[in-house]
Amino acid sequence: MAESVELPSRLAILPFRNKVLLPGAIIRIRCTSPSSVKLVEQELWQREEKGLIGVLPVRDAAEGTSIGSVLSQGVVTDSGERTPKSPLATSDTHKLDGKNQPEVQWHTRGVAARALHLSRGVEKPSGRVTYIVVLEGLCRFSVQELSVRGTYHIAKISRLDMTKPEMDLAEQDPDLISLSRQFKATAMELISVLEQKQKTIGRTKVLLDTVPVHRLADIFVASFEISFEEQLSMLDSVDLKVRLSKATELVDRHLQSIRVAEKITQKVEGQLSKSQKEFLLRQQMRAIKEELGDNDDDEDDMAALERKMQSAGMPPNVWKHAHRELRRLKKMQPQQPGYSSSRAYLELLADLPWQNASEERELNLKAAKECVDSDHYGLAKVKQRIIEYLAVRKLKPDARGPVLCFVGPPGVGKTSLASSIAAALGRKFIRISLGGVKDEADIRGHRRTYIGSMPGRLVEGIKRVGVSNPVMLLDEIDKTGSDVRGDPASALLEVLDPEQNKTFNDHYLNVPFDLSKVIFIATANRAQPIPPPLLDRMEVIELPGYTPEEKLRIAMRHLIPRVLDQHGLRSEFLQIPESMVKLVIQNYTREAGVRSLERNLAALARAAAVRVAEQEQTLPLSNDVHQMSTSLLDTRIAEGTAEVEMEVIPMGVNNHEISNALRSSSALVVDEAMVEKVLGPPRFDDRETAERVTTPGVSVGLVWTTFGGEVQFVEASTMAGKGELHLTGQLGDVIKESAQIALTWVRARAADLKLVAAGNINLMDGQDIHIHFPAGAVPKDGPSAGVTLVTSLVSLLSQQRVRPDTAMTGEMTLRGLVLPVGGIKDKVLAAHRYGIKRVIIPERNFKDLVEVPATVLSSLEILLVKRVEDVLEHAFSTGCPWRQHSKL
Numbered sequence: 001m002a003e004s005v006e007l008p009s010r011l012a013i014l015p016f017r018n019k020v021l022l023p024g025a026i027i028r029i030r031c032t033s034p035s036s037v038k039l040v041e042q043e044l045w046q047r048e049e050k051g052l053i054g055v056l057p058v059r060d061a062a063e064g065t066s067i068g069s070v071l072s073q074g075v076v077t078d079s080g081e082r083t084p085k086s087p088l089a090t091s092d093t094h095k096l097d098g099k100n101q102p103e104v105q106w107h108t109r110g111v112a113a114r115a116l117h118l119s120r121g122v123e124k125p126s127g128r129v130t131y132i133v134v135l136e137g138l139c140r141f142s143v144q145e146l147s148v149r150g151t152y153h154i155a156k157i158s159r160l161d162m163t164k165p166e167m168d169l170a171e172q173d174p175d176l177i178s179l180s181r182q183f184k185a186t187a188m189e190l191i192s193v194l195e196q197k198q199k200t201i202g203r204t205k206v207l208l209d210t211v212p213v214h215r216l217a218d219i220f221v222a223s224f225e226i227s228f229e230e231q232l233s234m235l236d237s238v239d240l241k242v243r244l245s246k247a248t249e250l251v252d253r254h255l256q257s258i259r260v261a262e263k264i265t266q267k268v269e270g271q272l273s274k275s276q277k278e279f280l281l282r283q284q285m286r287a288i289k290e291e292l293g294d295n296d297d298d299e300d301d302m303a304a305l306e307r308k309m310q311s312a313g314m315p316p317n318v319w320k321h322a323h324r325e326l327r328r329l330k331k332m333q334p335q336q337p338g339y340s341s342s343r344a345y346l347e348l349l350a351d352l353p354w355q356n357a358s359e360e361r362e363l364n365l366k367a368a369k370e371c372v373d374s375d376h377y378g379l380a381k382v383k384q385r386i387i388e389y390l391a392v393r394k395l396k397p398d399a400r401g402p403v404l405c406f407v408g409p410p411g412v413g414k415t416s417l418a419s420s421i422a423a424a425l426g427r428k429f430i431r432i433s434l435g436g437v438k439d440e441a442d443i444r445g446h447r448r449t450y451i452g453s454m455p456g457r458l459v460e461g462i463k464r465v466g467v468s469n470p471v472m473l474l475d476e477i478d479k480t481g482s483d484v485r486g487d488p489a490s491a492l493l494e495v496l497d498p499e500q501n502k503t504f505n506d507h508y509l510n511v512p513f514d515l516s517k518v519i520f521i522a523t524a525n526r527a528q529p530i531p532p533p534l535l536d537r538m539e540v541i542e543l544p545g546y547t548p549e550e551k552l553r554i555a556m557r558h559l560i561p562r563v564l565d566q567h568g569l570r571s572e573f574l575q576i577p578e579s580m581v582k583l584v585i586q587n588y589t590r591e592a593g594v595r596s597l598e599r600n601l602a603a604l605a606r607a608a609a610v611r612v613a614e615q616e617q618t619l620p621l622s623n624d625v626h627q628m629s630t631s632l633l634d635t636r637i638a639e640g641t642a643e644v645e646m647e648v649i650p651m652g653v654n655n656h657e658i659s660n661a662l663r664s665s666s667a668l669v670v671d672e673a674m675v676e677k678v679l680g681p682p683r684f685d686d687r688e689t690a691e692r693v694t695t696p697g698v699s700v701g702l703v704w705t706t707f708g709g710e711v712q713f714v715e716a717s718t719m720a721g722k723g724e725l726h727l728t729g730q731l732g733d734v735i736k737e738s739a740q741i742a743l744t745w746v747r748a749r750a751a752d753l754k755l756v757a758a759g760n761i762n763l764m765d766g767q768d769i770h771i772h773f774p775a776g777a778v779p780k781d782g783p784s785a786g787v788t789l790v791t792s793l794v795s796l797l798s799q800q801r802v803r804p805d806t807a808m809t810g811e812m813t814l815r816g817l818v819l820p821v822g823g824i825k826d827k828v829l830a831a832h833r834y835g836i837k838r839v840i841i842p843e844r845n846f847k848d849l850v851e852v853p854a855t856v857l858s859s860l861e862i863l864l865v866k867r868v869e870d871v872l873e874h875a876f877s878t879g880c881p882w883r884q885h886s887k888l
Contacts, residue, residue, distance in 0.1 A: 007141065019228070020057050031132075057110065109142050110235075111138065312351075312352070322511075329342045365391055369387055377557060378853075408543030410592075418431075430472050430473070447508070455508040496534070545826060546829075567605040580671065607674070684834075699791040702839070709829055714789060723765065727770075730778065738783050742789035790868050807836045808875065809821055810841060818865050824851075
C-alpha cells in the first residue's frame, strides 16, 4: 500500500503551476525546461532504486496571496497532461530569464510521488532533451525549508498523512464511519447514473470495497474538473473528516451537473422536429443560456468580428469596402449561399497586418557578419554583398534596395543565407515555394466568384507571419511554368517592382495591399529559365560549388554535429576523423553542394546508432511496484471529463544501468573499412580520367549543369561507311551543330595537319565517324563543347592520345577562333574536384578567373587560348608534332 512508504527527510521538488497531484492519482507529465530535465536526470533517471520526488503546487503571485511565501524570480514549472483545457502543457511556459518572469508563490503542502515510468526523447530540429514521466501520488507532506540545489529545489519535509496504525485507530470513530457511508452512497449513486453511458463503469464499483475510503476520496476528486482553489483545499484537508466532507460535496455537485446536462438534452430533443436538425447546436446553446439565466445575445460572433475589423488598422478606402461587406453580411442568414465565403473574406481582412510591423533592432554590422560567418563557411563574395546590403539598410532603413536573387546548384546554402539576413535585420522570415507553380492565381489569388476561391500565396504568407515587413523568400523562382491558367512569372513583375508593389492587388482581396515594406529574396538553380523582364528586377548573386577543402571544413564545423544530434548520438559514441571525411568527399561525393555529403555522414551515424542501441538492456526498475486490481484508464469517472489516467504503467528499463553500460563502451571511430562497408565501394576514382583517356579519340570537356560544373568525356571512333557523321548521347541542336563545325574545320585542314595521305583530299572517304557523349540518359546542349570535339577528332585521326590531366571548354567558330563561354567558375571547380591538373579556357574568359578561389587556382595550370591550334598544342603530350609541316 502507498501508506507504508518511508519518506526521506528531504525531497527534490517538481513545481506544478496551477495544478495539484493528489495521493492515489497517477499523472503523466512532459518535462522540457532545463530545471525539470535536470531534476529528472539526477533524481529519477540515474537512480537504481525507486525514485521519489515531491510535487508542490505553485501559482503567479498576482493571482492571490493565500498560499505559501513568495520565492525568487526565475522558477520554471511543468504542468501535467491530466486535462486538455490546461493553458500550460509543457515546462517551457516561462523562460529562465528572470526579467520577464512573474513572481510565483509556493504552496506549503505537497504530495510525495513515485516514478512509475520514464522515457527520454530529443526534439527536432532544436535537439532539446525531454522526458515523459508517469508519477503516482503517495502521501501528503509539509514543507519545512526550501533550498536550491543546482537548477532545481530541495525541500526539508515532514509527513502529514497518518500511518497505518494511526489509520486503524481513527477508523473506529463513529463520525468518520458515518461520513464514510455517506460518501460511498453518493459515489454509488454517481456510478449508477454513469453506468448507462459507460459499459466498463461497473468495474469501478470494485474500488468502493477494495480501496480505503480516505484514499478513495482523493482518487474520485482527482477525476473531476474542479478549480485550482478546490484542488488546493482538498490537498490541505489532512483531517479525514474534513476530507470526506469536501469529497462528498464535490461528488454530489458533479452528480447534479450530469443531471442538469441530461435535463437540457431532453428539453432540446423534445423541441426539435425532423426539419430542425440543422439547428441542433444553436438550440442546445440557447437552452444552456436559459438554464444559466444568461440571455444576453449582444456579444455574438458578428459583434466580435466587427470589433476585430475596427482594430485591424485598415486604410480608409479598405475600411469603407469592408464595412459595406459587413453590412451586407448582417442581412444574410447563415443558411444562405455565400454567407460562409463572405464571412471568411471579412475574417481575412481583419487578420491581415495592415499596420502591424515588427520593430527592427539597431543593426550591428559586426554582429551580423559574425552571425553569417557562423552559419556559413566560405562564400566570401556573397557574404560581402550581404553586409553591403545590410549597411545600406542601416543608413537608410526605408531604402528600396534591389531584390537579391541567389543562383547556384542545390545544397550550397541559398535558403539559409536568406534566413540569416532575416535574423540580422531582426525581422520575421517566411518562405514561399514557387517550384512547379503554373497558375497565376497562386500569386494573385482567385476571384471570389469562383467556388473554393482563396488568396494568393503572398497574401496568405503575410497573414500567417502576422507582420507587414517580413523577409519573404521566393524559393525556386526559376521553376515556375505557364499554361492556359496564366503565367506566374509575369504576375511576379508587379510583386518585385518597388514602384508598383505599394498597391499590390490580390484578386481575392480586391483591395490594394502594401508590399513595399517586405524584403523579397529569391533563389534559383540557374538564371536562364527566368524571363528577362523578371530577371531585370533582381540582382543576381551566384553561389558556386564548394571546393573539397571547403566541404571538409563545413563537415567538421556544421554537418557532423548536426548529424550526431539528429541521430541521438554524441562524440563519445561516434568519432569521424578528418581523413575519413576527406575520403568520403573524394570517393563518394562529387557534387557542388554538401547535401550528398551529409547523407553519407548520416549513413555512418545510423550504423553507429545500431551499435549503440544494441547495447541497451531491459531491466526492471523495481520488484515491488504496486499493481492495482482495476484500471481507471478504461473506466473514467465521467464521460469526457476524467483528467487522471488511473493506470499503473510499470517502468521496464533501468536507465541508470544502461547509461553506465554506454559510458563503459569505447567510442566508435570510423575507419576506411567501415566507410566501405556502410557506403559501398567508392563511386569515384581520381584515376578515372587517366583510365578513360587511354586510347586516341577521347578528350575531356567541362560543362555546366543546374547542379554545378561537371566533367564530360567525348569519344570518337571510325568505321567503314559512306562518309557520314553519327552523334549519340541525347544531344540538343546546338551541340549537334558544334559537332558539324568541328568536323568541317578538321576536314578543311586535314592535309595541312597530315591527317590524310598526300593527294587524298577527302578525309571521310570510305569511312564514317561516330561521336558519343557518355551518360546518354542526361540531356546535353550548348556551344562550349566545340574545342573538345575538335580535340577528339584530331586525336582519333592522328592516333595521338590526349593528355589525361587536361580538360577544356570553349566555343569555336568555323574559322578556328575560340570564343568565351559561361560558367567558368563552376567548370574550374569541377575540374579541381575530379583531380584535373590543366584546364584550357578561352583567353577572353580570363576575367572570370577572379571569382575562382585562390586555393583552387594554385593547384591548377590555367591555359588561355585564342585559336583551335593553341588548344591542340596544349592538349597532347608532345605538343603538336605535325604543326611543323602545316601551313597554319
